[in-house]
Amino acid sequence: AIDAATLMARLQRLGEVGRGADGRLIRLAGSEADGAGRDLVAGWMRMAGMEVTVDAVGNLVGLWRGGAPAGAAPVMLGSHIDTVIDSGIYDGCYGVLAGLAVIEALQAAGTRLSRPVALAAFTNEEGVRFAPDMLGSLVYAGGMAAEAALAIHGTDGVTLREALTAIGYAGDATPGFLRPHAYLELHIEQGPVLEHEGIAIGAVDRLQGISWQSFVLTGEANHAGTTPMAMRRDAGLVAAQAIAFLRGRIAPRGGSTLATVGTLTLDPGAINVIPGMVRFTLDLRDPDEARLAEAERGFAAELQRLSEAEGVSVESTRLARFEPVIFDAGIVAQVEAAAARRSLSCRRITSGAGHDAQMMARICPAAMIFVPSRGGISHNPREFTEFRQLADGAAVLLDSAMALAR
Amino acid sequence: AIDAATLMARLQRLGEVGRGADGRLIRLAGSEADGAGRDLVAGWMRMAGMEVTVDAVGNLVGLWRGGAPAGAAPVMLGSHIDTVIDSGIYDGCYGVLAGLAVIEALQAAGTRLSRPVALAAFTNEEGVRFAPDMLGSLVYAGGMAAEAALAIHGTDGVTLREALTAIGYAGDATPGFLRPHAYLELHIEQGPVLEHEGIAIGAVDRLQGISWQSFVLTGEANHAGTTPMAMRRDAGLVAAQAIAFLRGRIAPRGGSTLATVGTLTLDPGAINVIPGMVRFTLDLRDPDEARLAEAERGFAAELQRLSEAEGVSVESTRLARFEPVIFDAGIVAQVEAAAARRSLSCRRITSGAGHDAQMMARICPAAMIFVPSRGGISHNPREFTEFRQLADGAAVLLDSAMALAR
Numbered sequence A, B: 001a002i003d004a005a006t007l008m009a010r011l012q013r014l015g016e017v018g019r020g021a022d023g024r025l026i027r028l029a030g031s032e033a034d035g036a037g038r039d040l041v042a043g044w045m046r047m048a049g050m051e052v053t054v055d056a057v058g059n060l061v062g063l064w065r066g067g068a069p070a071g072a073a074p075v076m077l078g079s080h081i082d083t084v085i086d087s088g089i090y091d092g093c094y095g096v097l098a099g100l101a102v103i104e105a106l107q108a109a110g111t112r113l114s115r116p117v118a119l120a121a122f123t124n125e126e127g128v129r130f131a132p133d134m135l136g137s138l139v140y141a142g143g144m145a146a147e148a149a150l151a152i153h154g155t156d157g158v159t160l161r162e163a164l165t166a167i168g169y170a171g172d173a174t175p176g177f178l179r180p181h182a183y184l185e186l187h188i189e190q191g192p193v194l195e196h197e198g199i200a201i202g203a204v205d206r207l208q209g210i211s212w213q214s215f216v217l218t219g220e221a222n223h224a225g226t227t228p229m230a231m232r233r234d235a236g237l238v239a240a241q242a243i244a245f246l247r248g249r250i251a252p253r254g255g256s257t258l259a260t261v262g263t264l265t266l267d268p269g270a271i272n273v274i275p276g277m278v279r280f281t282l283d284l285r286d287p288d289e290a291r292l293a294e295a296e297r298g299f300a301a302e303l304q305r306l307s308e309a310e311g312v313s314v315e316s317t318r319l320a321r322f323e324p325v326i327f328d329a330g331i332v333a334q335v336e337a338a339a340a341r342r343s344l345s346c347r348r349i350t351s352g353a354g355h356d357a358q359m360m361a362r363i364c365p366a367a368m369i370f371v372p373s374r375g376g377i378s379h380n381p382r383e384f385t386e387f388r389q390l391a392d393g394a395a396v397l398l399d400s401a402m403a404l405a406r
């Protein structure tokens, strides 16, 4: 059985790594805090007798052979430990530390398996510092060359290579060095569905498509008091109109398309100067690829129209684009069966967030397990899942992993 | 006659003070660069034989007695030398340095006057670092206590007192220590009217009302991928909708009301996090007080409506509020007469920008002189006025000052 008390204590301990004097938890990928978090997790892996390897893009992989025949492909569990800005303590860390608890439970029970169990903490899943998100698992799954990933500049201008080198996590192993038999990731839902329906376990059978873009609009800085409205080339105004259009037309309340503008900066940024430049990002999502592509097209057309009307020019950059993923039906069914055996309520669910499982699904059968998030709140310090629910999720992970590795 | 070549050389010299390695001129009020600029101007005042005084809020005042009877109230010329971010070299500096050129011309001609001539460089006219704008002249004119002004925090958190102390410009004199007989300010128009009509001189007879507010909207940070559109409390969206409303309804193209949102920041500011908080400023202007008040009311009501619809709370702070000002009819007529004597085309004009003259009008007859701004561009490095036009403006300032001081 899972030692849920230890799992909880570790979650809270890791949740203090990167917490500032102002109480905010910020452990961005490749930061000093990320380095300290990795040290902690790698130490726990070693204490559990695992072989720890770091690959070229900093993915941290622990392997427990567990007496399995040499050459057998491992069952891999995992997630990430990087966080957003002002984060909660569960996102990602729960999946990694529950995976560790699963391996320790198997060891304690003296379980003999026919496959090793591996545990991965992938680099830069959140995508807040480096885009795209799920970068470490994308490279691990062969979707991007390690060299290309290492050359990506973070929001602070530092490259991933520089950041990983600075914290001692630019490893030697080739990403993908262990090819898994299957990949299973436990995660908090981060959305409201399970709590709303009073269900303990989500068997995640698909994951929606994600489109990330950044935009730079250039108009003309001018005096707020002397420039007639008709002569303005206000870049900030165009961004505002485009954001209002997103809610009005592309992603209205009630629809399946999601649209978020999470970053926006005005230049020069003075109270009495018309903003001559604006930079902002757009996160678009939809479980349906055709609708996602249509949202991208619709936004681009309206942004063009609004910009022309104001005499503002548009530059756009694609930061990430992942099509919707369908998870492995066999593993999903195993998760459902594991929940049933523990008398836990369970439903199939689509993931709104991106996850490393989405990348790993490119190279092996993969699926995910969700537990409820109170109020559906995530990427926020109020992110919360009850201890009981965390323990239930870890138990389902244990049973499912055993079924896969037996 | 005015030594226009020296005026031009000094403008360019002062325009290099605060220019960064990236070529941008930033000489915010109370900054190190502002200190260096003040040192330069104070040195030129002293070279011209003026008595230089710094008052408690850093206003720099030079006095040339010119043989006038003791006790005669001076004619004051002036403007400011602080700049916006990424500024041109003319805004403010032209008025101060042309005033200096006027005094030097009077000295060179051996003119005997019945009044001294004073020259002021007021603190924080731009309002970019400390709000309200025209802060130094506001205090000089008795509209705010020096202690209250010194306690104002800049956008960087530093108080005006700390900033002035750091650059050695927290002076001893009581603001308002010289009560002028009249105040006259020469300035670039910063708008397109004079250039568009091919007119050399603007006799500024009024100045529009200015309203500055800052807003903090608080919703809830949450995950961009998992939060259904209907459950969002997106503070950034509400700000965007409100900005779009400003252009649509409060300040449409062609109207007299001007609306500018020049600063806006999202928090936490990550690509995949719904912004839980937004801070922005609003600059509203109108030559008509009733219309300005109506714009404030209309915006507040719509912001409230939009915020309630999204479940977002609103806090607003008034940063500056100045009613429209009518300048002294006698001085305006003198400016027109001076232009006519020099065969310069002239029209009456309303100032769109705030100016120190607007504050000085509270304690003495005041008016302003404008020269054209190419393309109407200001608060922008492309701000430009031709040498010939600068010289013409300074000549009209000389003649008008002589008429006032004779």
Ligand SMILES: NC(=O)NCCC(=O)O
Binding pocket: A091, A125, A126, A127, A133, A134, A190, A352, A353, A354, A355, B223, B224, B225, B272
């Ligand atoms: N699970 C999670 O929050 N991933 C971050 C990537 C995203 O979905 O924005």
Ligand SMILES: NC(=O)NCCC(=O)O
Binding pocket: A223, A224, A225, A272, B091, B125, B126, B127, B133, B134, B190, B352, B353, B354, B355
């Ligand atoms: N003249 C000038 O640009 N003043 C700054 C204050 C304002 O009008 O915003």
